[in-house]
Amino acid sequence: MPFLQLSDVSKGYGEGPGRTSVLRDISLTIEKGEFVAIVGYSGVGKTTLINLIAGLARPDSGTVTLNDLEITEPGPDRGIVFQNYSLLPWLNVAENIRLAVDQVFPNWAEAKKSRHVDHYIAMVNLTPARDKKPAELSGGMRQRVSVARALAMDPQILLLDEPLSALDALTRATLQDEIGRIWQENRKTVVLITNDPDEGIYLADRIIPLSAGPNATLGPSLTVDIPRPRDRRALNHDPRFKDLRRQIFAYMLESRAAQRVAVSRKLVLPDLEPEDLDRPRPNAGRVGPIRRGEWKRETVEVQ
Numbered sequence: 001m002p003f004l005q006l007s008d009v010s011k012g013y014g015e016g017p018g019r020t021s022v023l024r025d026i027s028l029t030i031e032k033g034e035f036v037a038i039v040g041y042s043g044v045g046k047t048t049l050i051n052l053i054a055g056l057a058r059p060d061s062g063t064v065t066l067n068d069l070e071i072t073e074p075g076p077d078r079g080i081v082f083q084n085y086s087l088l089p090w091l092n093v094a095e096n097i098r099l100a101v102d103q104v105f106p107n108w109a110e111a112k113k114s115r116h117v118d119h120y121i122a123m124v125n126l127t128p129a130r131d132k133k134p135a136e137l138s139g140g141m142r143q144r145v146s147v148a149r150a151l152a153m154d155p156q157i158l159l160l161d162e163p164l165s166a167l168d169a170l171t172r173a174t175l176q177d178e179i180g181r182i183w184q185e186n187r188k189t190v191v192l193i194t195n196d197p198d199e200g201i202y203l204a205d206r207i208i209p210l211s212a213g214p215n216a217t218l219g220p221s222l223t224v225d226i227p228r229p230r231d232r233r234a235l236n237h238d239p240r241f242k243d244l245r246r247q248i249f250a251y252m253l254e255s256r257a258a259q260r261v262a263v264s265r266k267l268v269l270p271d272l273e274p275e276d277l278d279r280p281r282p283n284a285g286r287v288g289p290i291r292r293g294e295w296k297r298e299t300v301e302v303q
């Protein structure tokens, strides 16, 4: 039995002629314990896809099931790390995580809850910052708290919506390593949304490109047949890595080319060439705007 299954899912927003169709015919099966990355352009519908799995949005057509049960609302079986840091600003690191633990394990003894919280804080290397408020943390640290909070709920599946996109390249690489290590320790089912094919290949068992929108759909599912633990530096020279990268880029670029609007609009731009003050003006001495007949016109085609 498939663990997570999306069958012919479509989703759009708005009504009438202004309606935008975002996702179309999304079918995806994920087995328990798999790490699947979905890579797509910005604004294509990645968060929409995560929201459908999270139960924060319902599909217009098609079904989303977890363990054969249709997903109709959010639940603690799905831990989410949102794209934007989503911590409560008045609570410190430990309290933010504790809040989630209280919700999911209300019957646990105090000491057990505290140990549990501290375990996950240590897992994301934040023990020295456990009493700090979100405003006192860097972006990378905040995302680690979000990861710890999601894991502390012991969900069946972890949904990561571009958790590292807002970070600088070095912090991003460090956190990628941490996510890889934590996954090796926990073997949770993970859906990672990313805009970076390299990140997806580095971390996942399978990577699936999302076509350019509107009406984005999933492309071929590519198995990342590279043994773990993966070495970031060696990966760059690995022919399997290069080949996967090439396939993903080819699919995404082709899908974007196919989406290009066939009609082009003609725009007439005003002549705004800066004047070279060293050259004599053609109408030297004349004051006032250039006459209509003197305009230079330029036609450009915009796709």
Ligand SMILES: Nc1ncnc2c1ncn2[C@@H]1O[C@H](COP(=O)(O)OP(=O)(O)OP(=O)(O)O)[C@@H](O)[C@H]1O
Binding pocket: 013, 014, 020, 022, 040, 041, 042, 043, 044, 045, 046, 047, 048, 049, 083, 195
């Ligand atoms: N609640 C909503 N109501 C109306 N339109 C929405 C809503 N949520 C998303 N959209 C639109 O759907 C499209 C896809 O949005 P979504 O946030 O899923 O994209 P994304 O791939 O996550 O983008 P990004 O890479 O910037 O995070 C966008 O055009 C967006 O404007």
Ligand SMILES: [Mg+2]
Binding pocket: 046, 047, 048, 083, 161, 162
């Ligand atoms: Mg998004």
